[in-house]
Amino acid sequence: MNNEPLWLIIAKVLGVFVFLVVMTLVTIVLERKVVGRMQHRPGPNRVGPLGSLQSLADGLKLAFKEDIMPKMADKAVYFIAPVIACIPAFMAFAVIPLGPEVSIFGHRTALQLTDFSVSVLYVLACSSLGVYGIVLAGWASGSTYPLLGALRSAAQMISYEISMGLSIVAVFLSAGSLSTSDIVDAQKQWWFVVTLAPSFVIYAISAVGETNRAPFDLPEAESELVGGFHTEYSSLKFALFFLAEYINMVTVSALCTTLFLGGWRAPFGIGTLWPGANEGWIPVLWFTIKVFACLFVFIWLRGTLPRLRYDQFMQFGWKVLVPASLAWIVVLSGIRTLSAEYAMDRTRTLTIAGVVLFAVLAVLFIGAEILERRRAAAAPPESALPETHEPGGFPIPPMDLVVPPSPRLKTAVGAPDSSDRADQSDREG
Amino acid sequence: MIAQQLLAAGGEVGTGEEITFWILGPVALGGAIGMVLARNAIHSALFLVLTMFSLGVFYVLQGGPFIGMVQIIVYTGAIMILFLFVLMLVGRDSSDSVVETLRGQRVAATILGIGFAALVAAAIVRGVGKAESIGLDEANAGGNVPAIATKLFSDYVFAFEVTSALLITAAVGAMVLAHVERPGGARRTQRELSKARFRDGGYPAPKPGPGVFARHDSVATPALLPDGRPAEASISPIVGTDAERSGR
Numbered sequence: 313m314n315n316e317p318l319w320l321i322i323a324k325v326l327g328v329f330v331f332l333v334v335m336t337l338v339t340i341v342l343e344r345k346v347v348g349r350m351q352h353r354p355g356p357n358r359v360g361p362l363g364s365l366q367s368l369a370d371g372l373k374l375a376f377k378e379d380i381m382p383k384m385a386d387k388a389v390y391f392i393a394p395v396i397a398c399i400p401a402f403m404a405f406a407v408i409p410l411g412p413e414v415s416i417f418g419h420r421t422a423l424q425l426t427d428f429s430v431s432v433l434y435v436l437a438c439s440s441l442g443v444y445g446i447v448l449a450g451w452a453s454g455s456t457y458p459l460l461g462a463l464r465s466a467a468q469m470i471s472y473e474i475s476m477g478l479s480i481v482a483v484f485l486s487a488g489s490l491s492t493s494d495i496v497d498a499q500k501q502w503w504f505v506v507t508l509a510p511s512f513v514i515y516a517i518s519a520v521g522e523t524n525r526a527p528f529d530l531p532e533a534e535s536e537l538v539g540g541f542h543t544e545y546s547s548l549k550f551a552l553f554f555l556a557e558y559i560n561m562v563t564v565s566a567l568c569t570t571l572f573l574g575g576w577r578a579p580f581g582i583g584t585l586w587p588g589a590n591e592g593w594i595p596v597l598w599f600t601i602k603v604f605a606c607l608f609v610f611i612w613l614r615g616t617l618p619r620l621r622y623d624q625f626m627q628f629g630w631k632v633l634v635p636a637s638l639a640w641i642v643v644l645s646g647i648r649t650l651s652a653e654y655a656m657d658r659t660r661t662l663t664i665a666g667v668v669l670f671a672v673l674a675v676l677f678i679g680a681e682i683l684e685r686r687r688a689a690a691a692p693p694e695s696a697l698p699e700t701h702e703p704g705g706f707p708i709p710p711m712d713l714v715v716p717p718s719p720r721l722k723t724a725v726g727a728p729d730s731s732d733r734a735d736q737s738d739r740e741g
Numbered sequence: 742m743i744a745q746q747l748l749a750a751g752g753e754v755g756t757g758e759e760i761t762f763w764i765l766g767p768v769a770l771g772g773a774i775g776m777v778l779a780r781n782a783i784h785s786a787l788f789l790v791l792t793m794f795s796l797g798v799f800y801v802l803q804g805g806p807f808i809g810m811v812q813i814i815v816y817t818g819a820i821m822i823l824f825l826f827v828l829m830l831v832g833r834d835s836s837d838s839v840v841e842t843l844r845g846q847r848v849a850a851t852i853l854g855i856g857f858a859a860l861v862a863a864a865i866v867r868g869v870g871k872a873e874s875i876g877l878d879e880a881n882a883g884g885n886v887p888a889i890a891t892k893l894f895s896d897y898v899f900a901f902e903v904t905s906a907l908l909i910t911a912a913v914g915a916m917v918l919a920h921v922e923r924p925g926g927a928r929r930t931q932r933e934l935s936k937a938r939f940r941d942g943g944y945p946a947p948k949p950g951p952g953v954f955a956r957h958d959s960v961a962t963p964a965l966l967p968d969g970r971p972a973e974a975s976i977s978p979i980v981g982t983d984a985e986r987s988g989r
Contacts, residue, residue, distance in 0.1 A: 389787070429886050433810035437797075440818025444790070447822065451783065451829050463829060466822055473818075490886055 316421060323416070324425045328405050335603075336558040340367035342604075343611045350615040371551060379547040384454030393452055394545065394552035397445020401559040404438035407431035408566045409493050411576045411595040423576075423596065424493060431492040432484070435567055436477060439522060443469045445556065446524075446531065450541035461540030464622065465524060465531030471629040472521035472528075478637035479514040482644050483571045486662075496575030503574040509666040510640045512572045514633055516609075519564040521629065524557065525610055527617035528625060535619075565606030566599075573602050636673070643669060758802050769795035782828045790821045804877055807886050949975045 341356065341364055348355025356363035381387065411423035428434070443466060450462020484490055486508060487498035498504075505512045521528040532540030542553045569575060576595035577583060579602070583590045589598075620628070647665050772791035779785040793816045800809030881888055893901055929937070949972060952958035954965040961980050963971035 386781075386783075389783070428806055429884055430806045430810050433807070433814065437810050437813040437818065440814050440822075441794075443818070443822055447825055447829075448787075451825070459829065463826065466826055470819060470822060 316419070320416065320419055320421060321425075324421075328425050329402065331410075332402060332405055332559050332562060333555075335562045336555055337367045337371070339558050339562065339607055340370075341365075342607070343614070346608065346611045347615045350612075374551040374554075375548050377547045379549065380544070382454055382544045385544070386452040386454065389448050389452035390544075391549075393445050393449035394549045394556070395445075396448060397442055397556040398552045398559075400438040400441040400445075401556045401563065404435045404563045405559075405566065407434055407492050408563070408570055409496055409575055410599050411593065412591060414592055422493065423593075427491055427493045430490045432480060432490050432495070432567075432571070435563070436473065436480075439469075439560070439563075440473060442556065442560065445553075446541045449545065449553070453541075453544035455544055457537045457539070458541050458543045461531045461533075461537045461543070464537075465541060467626065468524070468528070468530060468629075469522060471626060472518040472633075475514055475629060475633035475637055476518040476522055478634065478641065479511045479518065480571060481641055482508050482511040482637075485641070485644060485648065492570050492575075496570060496577065499574045499577065503572060503577075505572040505574075507662040507666070508572070508644070509663075510669055511637070514637045514640075515568060515572065518629075518633060519568060520610065520613060521625075523560045523564055523610075525561065526614040527620050529619060530622050530625060533619055561607060561610055562603065565603045565610070568606050569599060569602040573606075575599065640669060761798065761802055765795045765798055769799070782831070783825065786821060786824050786828060789824075790817050793817045793821065804881060805885060807889055951975050951977075951980075 344366065345355040345363070356366035359365045359369045381390065406425040407427055409422065409424040409427070413420050413422050415421075446465045446469075447462045450458040450460075450465070453459070483495060483504055486504060487495040489495060489498070524531050531537075532542070537543070542550055545553060573579075576590075576599040578586075578589035578595070578598050588594065643665060644662070647662060769792045772788045772795065775788035776785050776792065779788055794813060797809045797812035797817065800806075800812055802809075883891075949964040951960045951964060952962045953975065955962045955971075961976065963973055964975035966972050
């Protein structure tokens, strides 16, 4: 890989860039379409066939809008923050393998911009740099809501990065490598989503938290913070934030595919029936399908779940996700040591252990819930709600209301009585 | 392992490494100087981030990809973000006082600082200027990450454990120091607050606006209760009800 000609490297860089931008455009339209479907409306359907060019039109429109620099803004930081948010988002994709070795104009090369021994750490490093974009944007805007959004997002992204990193540790342990292509190779037989199911669940949850998506979109909670960190941003700078958010979604989905869903390998045993499925350019198709499946879940979550309260969200991250992933890593290491000592079938053991851990966790959570209910039932009711609607209770309409006839039908409309008129003239007088 | 051969292995300097060094060297240095000179605390922190990031890239360049990535994740990613967090809470306009408390302090500090820097630089140049780096290839023989892991978890495992114990002690200590014990039940949770709001005929819902179910929608017309009586609570005390205004 290191002796590739320069033109090939540049071609790959361009390829990754174009892939990401196209994915962003497609994802935005897909999101609006899918969320629209879920809410029983058609979604965008004006620009292009079936509204497919809507995001492109929106992007162009955004670029030509007026660029506003708030008076209180810290000019340099305000200017550079969207750039800082955007660049790491693009950079992180460099180590994602899109496919196996292919031949491009006679050169055998892997469909991956670069790979080195700590690729996954590199992705984590990029995402930790991306936080700066958001934090600085919020601070440099020089206004309250963006600052609050920035502080929230800093706390959120740092906390969820920890659980994300811990969930990935299990993959490192199983694959024996931190390199993305080695991890894909290690999933030749069983995908890690099967053998490391708890890690996958933790990764999926923290990925949503890491990308600031609903139901964890507290940094930009519209009902509380206007637009969050980008409240003051407009025009191309805002477009960059938008771009960064969607590229982060794509990257997180691609990393999920690479780490847990077998990377570019054909799903459901297609590879055993059709050996050509895992060679040449076809795996790019599998990879893209898997990434879109992940993206669909992102959108689905957004269409389904309400936003969490901030303290519950942080509590969930620190008190549930982090301890759970630590416990799972200990269990995993124990199983690995045992299976090395007694030569057990590791895949089967891991799957069983995963199921058992799930069962134990489920029992614990349900048990806690039952205990809570029992305690609530045993405790004397603090005070029953008032049974009747006393004065000051919520008004309910009179039960003998009749729908007045339509004025268009020229039938008699209940004329206001004389006392009412008197009342009115009284007030006007 | 693949890209490692691109990087400095065994001491000879490749073209790519040289180009990166000459770009990022001034950036790192500029960041360091900017950090000292910047008036605004946040700008200062940002310059420090720049320097640390450049150092991370240098580590990767020197054949230590793991330490480079960890430098970026831990220092620029976690520690500096926490720094920024605190600075932001302090406020954007708080900057250092420029009043000299000791006369001649600044001149003396400058001269001493330059002298110290010269001494350290001279010592480093004399010490390692001509040194050949040896053993890098052997140390990285099985790959950079496994080599570090082997060292860390076999030869230096005791030091590693002691360091982690120290860090945990520090974290717990910080929590103990910062923790304020509240008397039991002093602060009601959201759940208790919400229950209290519903208890004893408390009014949980938004109050009815004036004019609800009445014949007029004026702000001075009270809403009507189910039994037809006016709900006085629906009228703002500033406006007053019709009855009060007309003196009836």
